Amino acid sequence: MIEKNQDEIFVENAFKNLMEIYFNPEIERRKKNKTLDESFELYAAQALIFPDERQNIIRLNGEVNAKVKIKEGVDKSVKDFFPNSEDVEAIDINEEEYLDCGHIIIIRFTDCYQLKFDFVYNKKSCKKLLDNSIQFLKTADYALNNDFHNAYIDNAFSAFELMAKANLLFEANENIGMKSNHKSINQTFNLRYKNSSHEDELELRRAFNKLSNERRNARYLDNEVNLNKEELISSLEKINKFYSNLINRINKFE
Numbered sequence: 001m002i003e004k005n006q007d008e009i010f011v012e013n014a015f016k017n018l019m020e021i022y023f024n025p026e027i028e029r030r031k032k033n034k035t036l037d038e039s040f041e042l043y044a045a046q047a048l049i050f051p052d053e054r055q056n057i058i059r060l061n062g063e064v065n066a067k068v069k070i071k072e073g074v075d076k077s078v079k080d081f082f083p084n085s086e087d088v089e090a091i092d093i094n095e096e097e098y099l100d101c102g103h104i105i106i107i108r109f110t111d112c113y114q115l116k117f118d119f120v121y122n123k124k125s126c127k128k129l130l131d132n133s134i135q136f137l138k139t140a141d142y143a144l145n146n147d148f149h150n151a152y153i154d155n156a157f158s159a160f161e162l163m164a165k166a167n168l169l170f171e172a173n174e175n176i177g178m179k180s181n182h183k184s185i186n187q188t189f190n191l192r193y194k195n196s197s198h199e200d201e202l203e204l205r206r207a208f209n210k211l212s213n214e215r216r217n218a219r220y221l222d223n224e225v226n227l228n229k230e231e232l233i234s235s236l237e238k239i240n241k242f243y244s245n246l247i248n249r250i251n252k253f254e
Contacts, residue, residue: 015115018104022047026058036060042108048093049102051121051172057098066105067094084111091116099124120253122169125178129169130247133162137239144232150225152232153218157211160239164189164208167246186212204242207235 023045030036044064048057059065069090070076070083091114093103102119136159143151165185168176175188193205210227217223227235 011115014117015106015113018047018106018115018117019045022056022058022104023060023106026060030060042106044108045104045106047104048098049104049119051100051102051169052177064105064107065094066107067092068107083109085109085114086111088114093118096124118253120170121172123250123253126166126170126246126250129162129166130243130250133159133166133243136162137243140239141236144236147229149227149229149232150218152236153211153214153225153227156232156235156239157215160208160211160242161185163239163242163246167242168192170246170250204238207238211235 023042027036027040027042031038031040042060044059044061044066046057046059046064046066048059050056068083068088069092070087071089074083074087075081088109091105091107093099093101093105100122102117102121104115104117106113106115108114136155140152140155140159143149143155161182165176165180168185168188169178171192173188173192175184175191180188189208190205193201196202196205210231214225214227217225
């Protein structure tokens with residue numbers, strides 16, 4: 001008897017658990033409602049799992065909408081071609097509107113089922129926020145290099161706030177949505193890192209709060225700005241590092 005390796009055991013258990021949680025209940029529900037035959041045979045399944053309160057979308061067989069990438073060199077011109085698992089490079093979600101969802105895709109190829117699951121939420125929205133933050137970050141860098149300190153503070157904080165929001169969305173923080181305002185982002189970001197055991201995260205929080213506190217003074221001149229050049233340079237270094245860490249984390253799940 002050939003013993004299964006750890007990867008095979010993991011995939012087998014994951015397949016079984018995901019079927020029990022997402023797909024078997026849907027199959028039973030449809031059979032009970034007479035919308036599926038008792039002889040139903042599963043060859044594809046898909047679950048779209050929203051990061052908020054919306055109901056999950058469960059699809060079976062022909063309802064599944066996924067893209068299957070075939071490896072280079074595989075002859076797809078063969079009559080009635082249908083791949084086996086070794087022919088497949090990747091399977092993935094195929095609809096732009098659901099790219100912020102977690103998802104599960106199961107497809108039966110000629111030799112076995114193949115499983116793809118991804119429970120990382122809000123990737124599309126996070127990347128859009130980070131792409132936008134770069135505009136403010138580059139403007140802040142220019143301002144600091146030209147000693148436009150007030151303009152630096154305003155633009156640096158705008159970049160920082162967008163990154164903070166992306167970070168909280170990526171972690172699926174329940175207190176943050178796409179329409180969150182300045183106050184909720186500030187409060188949630190501070191709460192997230194308030195009791196961190198990592199000094200770099202505490203430093204990041206302090207830098208965020210310093211820029212937040214001085215932004216109005218920088219823009220509207222209510223009071224003198226209480227940040228010197230060294231502190232501004234340090235904040236820029238922290239923001240750049242924060243951006244790099246965020247984009248690397250998100251790209252790991254592409």
